[in-house]
Amino acid sequence: MLESIVSYGLAIGAVYALIGITYNVMFSASRVFSFTAGMLGMLGGVLGALFIGKLGLPAIVGFVLVLACGAVIGVVTEIVAVRPVLKSIEQHLYVLSTLAFALLVQQLTAIEWGTEAQPFPRLIPIGSGWLDQQFWLPLLACAATIVGLEFLYRRTLVGRAFLAIAEDSYAARALGLPEQRLRLASFALAGVIGALAGFTGGEMLLAFFGNQSILSFYGFVPVALGGMGSNRGAVIGGLALGLFQQAANFLVGGIFAAVAVFVVFIAVLLLRPEGLAGATLSRRV
């Protein structure tokens, strides 16, 4: 039992962590919390099942196509739902515009793909038990994403420009950085990461339109608790959340787990609204 708690918990936790990173990447570039993170995860699963399972494309081609679709949808999100409302960010219209956009995509999926959960093809037919692809693939994806992002942010010029925008977009623009293009690129990157999360977690979560709201919430919990913008918080929090959920599922039932996560989420945020790590206080008057 312990084995299945750990293998399942870490795998689902890695998916949450990746969704959390998706939130972070969009947030850093635009100061926008976007409801589309969960949507990207849902699409990763559905598109993967569509390309590989339904259309019978080779796994690697399907994989690349899914990531490309994620990038395109990320760009569309930025153009349709984020850019028009950035000017009046203090009105929080982005909450509604990104929610509306995510719902549009979700409903379209429900109509075109169906409302039943459908299986996700098994890509690498080796291993059994916890060596099964569905358990290690999300973890691998999560590790690769972290290493990749770290390399991007620390070693490349584009990555440093991303950091500059995240730190102080006003000053970055004054230095001549193309803020708009960088933001677009960030949303494309977030699209890739979100789709990757859904794709690698596909076998476990199935290709199901309803995954959107689950991933939106459970992907947000670790970043909210860890502090927005912190990828380390997202990974640690995501894995911990996955383990806790699975343990509770096995020991006391899933409802308790859901209620417990919710109560912890609310309680921590009420005590420390800025998250467990990180503090920002902006000038109001």
Add this chain to the structure above:
Amino acid sequence: MTDLTQAAMLATMPRSSWRARLGKLAPFLALGLAGLAFPLLGDSYWGVIVTRACVYWVLVAGLNMVVGFAGQIAIGWVGLLTLGAYTTSAMTAGTAMPAVSPYLALVASAAIGGVFGLIVGMPALRLRTFYFAMATLGFSTIVTQVALAWKSVTGGGIGVPGPVFGWPFVGDWGFYYFCLLLAGLCTWMTANLAASRFGRALVAIRDTEVAAESSGIAKPRLLMIVFLFSGALAGVAGGLFSSLQSYITPDAFTFDLSVLFFIAILIGGRGSVLGPLLGTLLLTALPEIAAPLVAWSTFLYAALLLAIVLLVPGGIADLLDFKNRRPLEQHREIVPRPELLMQLLHGKRGETLSLSGVSLRFGGVQAISNLDLDVRREEVHGLIGPNGSGKTTTLNVISGYYAPQAGEVRLGKVILPPQAPQLRASERIARTFQTPRLIGSASVVENVMIGGTIDGRGSFIESLLTLPRHRRDEAVLRERAMLALLTVGLDQLAEVRADRLQHSELRFMEIARALMLQPACLLLDEPAAGLSAEEIRRLGVLIKAISRTGTSVLLVEHHADLIFDICDRVTVLNLGRVLAAGTPDEIRSHREVVSAYLGA
């Protein structure tokens, strides 16, 4: 003579607003009559749909206070509907305890809905918008999961029968009239609320939280009451919903419903009661009119939401607001009438404001250091200095936005608690802001009435039911606001939307709002910025006259002419320290001041 004409003007006010009031009432009356007459058609299919619209409206009316007025993005309100539905059903079906009358169960649902409304709403007091939206979303998911799992009470996936309401609301049409009655009641209550100081305070919290705080509006308390109220209505709506469905399972409460409620409000327009009412009717009927579109209904709702947010953020209410599309007079002049000040400010006492040893640093920047300052009653005290010298920071310490690391601020003998801006109004400290803080969608007179919020005596319940004390509050506040507008010279613009005013007019409107408090101490943050020379002169006369009624006035300003013209004493700050203090003449000839700030 002027007094007489003004008294006459004030007296004619109510009569001229009679027709306006009838105009506002007409659409509600028409809808009510149509609702009463509707069963004559005898169409039972549409009967169900209109009943459903009434049930939805009971919830949306309450949610409108949270979303449309207070501006809290509560997207998971369907969770409270679920809760109310299961409470009523389980209590009448007797699955948890001996069965009770459905009417009693409905009351219990209201109570439980209220309590959970408060619990779900609480995060809004501290969390940022998106976090709160997520929290409500999480709540609605969990309620459904609990309903699914708690089989003994809710019947799990199989469900539980909904209640059947007995005498006096028997049969389908009886139930219809019951729902219509409750919907009418909710409309009446929320319309009352919208026109009360509570409704205005909610909008102030939404649009300009800082000004709301400085007017003494306690956000947590007010929001908690509103969440309680809104939750109770959602609980009632849930009970009615379960009866309408006749059998409920967790599947009946999809997130789509939440989206419907939410969009009904946004389509209608924030800060309106009629708009969301029309929005609810429209959205409930829409899938029925376009039958083939049922599968696409949520998609359409989402598309509608995106379109509204991006294209018409004001909703139906804005489109119907013909009055504010009439052009304003082109060359308007602000002519203050300082002679009315005695009438406006009678009965209040000025107090000396004193700062002693106040120091505040932000990280490595010493914003103010060891500052002593006395602003005596009946005196205009100028605070000048180069940019970054700590003038506005000083104002923010006085009005409680910043807590100084050392020193204290007193008004008279009272020590003002640091970091409690919402407590300044009760000490009669009023202020204006460097950039005017206003509620753009509210009329000028409503903006000014915000300033007097704490002088209302009636409670929330009294406003909900328009009891006498509420009506007296409204009359007093409106009359005082009109007097304040006459005093600053904006009376002609009283009913105009505030965001249509010119910059200079907004500055005077902020002063009128501050005067509503009958301040013992008035803090002005660059009131002359952006004004013409003639307007600055009139502003100077007004400020001086305010101080002569006993008020202590602290004036932060860059216009040296205005400062030297009207101030009794002047303090010059540089790098957070007092560079010089004294009469205008002393300051003008002070060598360091001239070299650091004034220039030769």
